[in-house]
Amino acid sequence: MSEPSTSEPRLLHRVARTSVPDALYAQLRDAIVTGAYQPGDALPTERELSASSGANRLAVREAMQRLRQTGLVEIVHGGGSRVTDWRATADLSVLPDVVAAADAAVQQELTTSLARFRLVMAVELGVRLARRVAAGTIPAADLAQLQQLAATADAATGAAAVQLGDQFWDAVYDVLDDISYRLVNNTIRLTRQSASTPPARFESGAGRAAMVAAIVAGDPAAATDAVLRMFDAVL
Amino acid sequence: MSSDAPTRRDVTPVARVSVADAVHDQLRQAILSGAEPAGSRLPSERALAASAGVNRQAVREAVQRLRQAGLVEVQQGDGVRVLDWRRTGTIGLLLDSAVRPDGSLDPELILSLLQLRVVVLVDAARLAARHAPPEAIAELRDLLREMRAEPPDAPVTPRFAYWEALVRASGNVAYRLAFNTQFAIASKVSTETLQFLAAGARLDEHYAALTEAVAHGDDRTAATEAHAIVGPIVELLEGAS
Numbered sequence: 367m368s369e370p371s372t373s374e375p376r377l378l379h380r381v382a383r384t385s386v387p388d389a390l391y392a393q394l395r396d397a398i399v400t401g402a403y404q405p406g407d408a409l410p411t412e413r414e415l416s417a418s419s420g421a422n423r424l425a426v427r428e429a430m431q432r433l434r435q436t437g438l439v440e441i442v443h444g445g446g447s448r449v450t451d452w453r454a455t456a457d458l459s460v461l462p463d464v465v466a467a468a469d470a471a472v473q474q475e476l477t478t479s480l481a482r483f484r485l486v487m488a489v490e491l492g493v494r495l496a497r498r499v500a501a502g503t504i505p506a507a508d509l510a511q512l513q514q515l516a517a518t519a520d521a522a523t524g525a526a527a528v529q530l531g532d533q534f535w536d537a538v539y540d541v542l543d544d545i546s547y548r549l550v551n552n553t554i555r556l557t558r559q560s561a562s563t564p565p566a567r568f569e570s571g572a573g574r575a576a577m578v579a580a581i582v583a584g585d586p587a588a589a590t591d592a593v594l595r596m597f598d599a600v601l
Numbered sequence: 602m603s604s605d606a607p608t609r610r611d612v613t614p615v616a617r618v619s620v621a622d623a624v625h626d627q628l629r630q631a632i633l634s635g636a637e638p639a640g641s642r643l644p645s646e647r648a649l650a651a652s653a654g655v656n657r658q659a660v661r662e663a664v665q666r667l668r669q670a671g672l673v674e675v676q677q678g679d680g681v682r683v684l685d686w687r688r689t690g691t692i693g694l695l696l697d698s699a700v701r702p703d704g705s706l707d708p709e710l711i712l713s714l715l716q717l718r719v720v721v722l723v724d725a726a727r728l729a730a731r732h733a734p735p736e737a738i739a740e741l742r743d744l745l746r747e748m749r750a751e752p753p754d755a756p757v758t759p760r761f762a763y764w765e766a767l768v769r770a771s772g773n774v775a776y777r778l779a780f781n782t783q784f785a786i787a788s789k790v791s792t793e794t795l796q797f798l799a800a801g802a803r804l805d806e807h808y809a810a811l812t813e814a815v816a817h818g819d820d821r822t823a824a825t826e827a828h829a830i831v832g833p834i835v836e837l838l839e840g841a842s
């Protein structure tokens with residue numbers, strides 16, 4: 367949808383199938399993430415944006431609101447909007463938007479850092495689940511389901527592997543039932559889906575079955591080893 | 602103060618919420634409770650505005666916030682569809698839910714957040730030891746010096762400035778964003794609660810050891826020292842639950 371950015375951001379010269387506010391939001395977002403606007407820069411006023419894009423003031427306001435909620439701009443005294451340094455102030459939910467707009471270098475930076483985040487979360491959840499098995503607090507049916515999903519995902523290739531990998535991790539996070547982990551996992555999945563070319567680093571290698579086996583055995587150390595081996599291929 | 606004047610306990614703080622926020626909160630509650638189940642469509646903007654007695658702009662803003670949190674999706678011309686928050690909910694959901702309007706915390710959510718904080722900050726310490734440039738090390742040493750210059754009876758704080766610098770030094774942007782999330786939540790929490798959560802953070806010797814470990818590239822010690830600072834509150838809360 368977005369045209370390649372030049373040094374001068376061009377606004378809404380083509381109305382796509384998406385709504386006008388969404389299209390305007392996307393173009394401003396792209397301009398910010400690719401550096402056409404720098405942190406601290408003032409964005410054009412609503413009136414200026416409306417005039418240059420042809421969108422009405424309400425649509426412009428909605429686009430600006432979305433940029434604020436995403437964490438890419440902030441309101442300053444006097445009512446204008448200024449571009450933020452999103453790495454310094456935005457929260458995790460900015461990621462899918464940034465990845466959609468980012469150039470290859472920023473995508474690399476993001477996916478590498480996220481792969482590491484996934485790794486440490488996976489180590490922690492492997493340990494926690496193994497301990498819970500040792501304490502007898504995980505239903506056998508849950509473990510059986512994880513074993514089955516792990517085996518299926520490990521055996522799959524291509525596009526199916528991505529889908530089945532997602533299903534596996536979603537099931538693991540369901541069993542863990544920890545809200546922060548769940549929401550971060552959702553954000554990471556959304557981020558991968560937003561990337562223009564799904565990066566290999568979002569896959570964990572085969573080895574899910576080994577991880578589940580260690581959990582089922584109630585062995586936290588073995589679970590950690592299995593997770594590290596699984597992510598070794600992608601880090 | 603006369604004996605029949607209201608004391609601090611008699612009147613709870615009244616949060617000033619915008620109209621859009623109030624609509625958002627109601628809709629969010631309806632979705633999370635299942636009253637508006639996943640897959641269903643919310644009433645139209647006009648209908649919502651009419652029943653809530655607010656203007657459509659407020660409804661639109663509320664829907665935007667729900668979209669940002671991953672609770673709904675907006676389909677052109679087809680209304681607003683409720684999603685399964687367990688699959689689509691983003692961290693924005695936590696920002697809204699963790700702290701109640703009166704500044705108190707949802708206990709289950711806070712334990713979850715603090716556990717994730719340990720994982721992030723311990724690994725950030727490890728990475729900082731491996732990657733921190735000289736300027737970052739100098740910054741951490743400056744912050745440590747400031748800590749040591751505090752009077753002994755100064756109130757305990759979670760030391761956000763120090764951890765922010767450490768996370769930045771790690772070079773991991775996802776950790777920076779995770780830290781920003783934690784900071785945003787902490788900003789809504791009352792001072793007393795923050796001090797309670799920071800209990801044990803006044804361990805200057807661990808901050809000093811952490812700083813030196815980072816300076817000398819000793820990632821193992823850095824991780825251990827970071828854990829010594831942020832781990833205890835989690836152990837305390839886990840033991841209590």
